[in-house]
Amino acid sequence: MTEEPSDLIRSVSRALRVLEEVSRADRPLSVKVIARRCGLTLSTSYHLVRTLCYEGYLHRCPDGDYLPGSKVAERFHEMIDAFDRPPRASVVLRHLAAVTGHTAYLAQLVGGRLVVLDVAEGPRSPWLEDLRAGLEAAPHATALGKALLLALPPRVRREVLTEYGLPRFTSATPTSVEDVEAELAGLCPGEVVEEHGQFRDEVACAGAVVPGTSWAVGISARGLSVPARARARLAEAARDLA
The missing domain is CATH 3.30.450.40 (GAF domain)
Structure with a gap:
């Protein structure tokens, strides 16, 4: 789809944007960097990364930065196998x-x-x-x-x-x-x-x-x-x- 749907769910769109930014980065990202790159408030970014971590799509490093989680790899292999x-x-x-x-x-x-x-x-x-x-x-x-x-x-x-x-x-x-x-x-x-x-x-x-x-x-x-x-x-x- 090339046009934004009228029933776009903004929270889902923002979460996917966060996941894409973290996935394409060459190093773990802090929440502040994620917020800046995605054009989101810091509060919204914290809510999104916590949710994505809970679901397994992001992984929180010991220093508090974030990497793609194991669920990303699982979905990739499922797509290939499909x-x-x-x-x-x-x-x-x-x-x-x-x-x-x-x-x-x-x-x-x-x-x-x-x-x-x-x-x-x-x-x-x-x-x-x-x-x-x-x-x-x-x-x-x-x-x-x-x-x-x-x-x-x-x-x-x-x-x-x-x-x-x-x-x-x-x-x-x-x-x-x-x-x-x-x-x-x-x-x-x-x-x-x-x-x-x-x-x-x-x-x-x-x-x-x-x-x-x-x-x-x-x-x-x-x-x-x-x-x-x-x-x-x-x-x-x-x-x-x-």
């Missing part, structure tokens, strides 16, 4: 990473959003902090997203791109629906799709849809090309998952 991933998905990804040396990914379009559900690290790939299990990624700038977009009817593809928007990540990122359509025009659904420096500078990625599913597998590589051998192994992995 997706009906292909059988042996983790095994196939680990094998792909092992034989190519490149990090392997499994992703799906969910409500028009590209969500990464599994990752197997490889030493020949850079660390991409935005392509982590459970995170959303950009469908227009990633090979995973392009492979899934290619499998959609043109009208649906345009709706997905328009709804998500086309933010620029590098100077090579396509920033219009027409740019993406032009890239995909010469490809057939199911083909391996590549992007070169569109999501991160000096990083190339390849992606392929798992036949008969709404899933895609992908790999990343340093530089602006994906080795032909790695592309071939990626296509094999997609067929294995089918």
Whole structure:
């Protein structure tokens, strides 16, 4: 939802804002810092952090600062498990990473959003902090997203791109629906799709849809090309998952 609902419950919204600020911080936060970052009064912040601690979503350190609680991790794993991933998905990804040396990914379009559900690290790939299990990624700038977009009817593809928007990540990122359509025009659904420096500078990625599913597998590589051998192994992995 992009518009604020008329029946928004402010207290729930504030509690989630507190949880988000604590979760994204690189160190424990005091209540005063939480209040300042969330634009809340100190009294309201104390009530919210105590409630979140009681429910297990925040943890109070001995010095009085706050960290994310164990319930956050539990909800994360439940979310990942809720997706009906292909059988042996983790095994196939680990094998792909092992034989190519490149990090392997499994992703799906969910409500028009590209969500990464599994990752197997490889030493020949850079660390991409935005392509982590459970995170959303950009469908227009990633090979995973392009492979899934290619499998959609043109009208649906345009709706997905328009709804998500086309933010620029590098100077090579396509920033219009027409740019993406032009890239995909010469490809057939199911083909391996590549992007070169569109999501991160000096990083190339390849992606392929798992036949008969709404899933895609992908790999990343340093530089602006994906080795032909790695592309071939990626296509094999997609067929294995089918």
